[in-house]
């Protein structure tokens with residue numbers, strides 16, 4: 001990788017590219033943000049991928065190929081482990097790129113998770129090695145900049161969690177989104193920790209300046225599911241915006257920094273994955289890959305907190321979340337909590353999703369009002 005000015009990218013997934021762009025800039029590495037996903041890209045991704053590959057692989061390979069066409073020559077990704085197909089993504093990407101003549105344009109560079117069991121030094125080398133080559137900077141320097149970019153991303157996630165609640169109560173449609181864009185712009189422009197602390201306060205004030213409709217009765221729904229479909233709005237048909245517009249506030253189980261950060265760290269919202277696994281233990285004793293066990297735990301936590309309903313999103317071909325679904329159906333039925341599970345693939349249309357959400361929110365409304373009247 002040395003001796004050439006490389007252009008790095010990442011597959012499109014929610015606000016992930018903002019975090020990585022900030023990190024790459026600090027390391028002096030050129031970064032190309034991935035284009036927003038569109039139907040044409042998804043068609044391409046589906047046509048080059050194995051038919052039974054999980055849907056996120058089809059979307060992310062499409063994003064990588066699109067970025068290669070736009071000038072990126074290195075796609076960064078984090079490695080996976082455990083009983084989930086994510087661990088094979090890197091190798092499958094490479095095979096697809098080769099088959100389609102893209103291996104000369106772009107190469108996959110995997111930052112392996114630090115869980116190989118081959119010792120910390122070995123793990124550190126595997127994670128930082130590619131970036132040391134790209135930036136010619138030392139491990140401590142790369143790590144230091146990662147922590148700064150991560151801190152900024154946590155602030156952005158917190159602002160996003162405000163968006164998911166405030167937008168359901170806004171007086172004028174579209175106001176919260178505008179304020180959110182303004183708040184994110186502020187945070188992105190922070191050049192150091194001092195500026196970040198200042199802009200974070202300002203960003204919170206910006207979000208709190210949205211005029212609310214005091215007559216609007218809102219309900220609260222917990223959204224759990226496979227990380228990619230939950231975090232990428234194009235893939236989930238912007239389900240969170242649709243729910244907010246129906247007067248539903250959202251508690252989301254995972255944000256970008258929850259997914260990329262340590263699993264026992266404090267979460268942007270709700271409980272961390274260790275605690276979620278403890279809650280899920282009577283149902284799933286162990287880790288069955290992906291977000292399966294954590295999703296069950298997060299759903300139980302939401303029910304304990306008195307949530308009005310739960311939505312579960314998962315992609316076609318996702319084995320871990322099919323297992324989670326079995327437990328979620330029983331848990332929500334026993335708790336009499338309205339539950340909707342939506343499987344998403346490249347053929348899913350927004351019209352069908354809207355109809356199901358409208359029906360579901362009507363059920364939530366009726367069930368919740370029944371409880372209110374009984375109190």
Ligand code: SF4
Nearest residue numbers: 054084085086290318
């Ligand atoms: S969690 Fe499911 S959809 Fe996501 S990579 Fe793993 S198997 Fe595929």
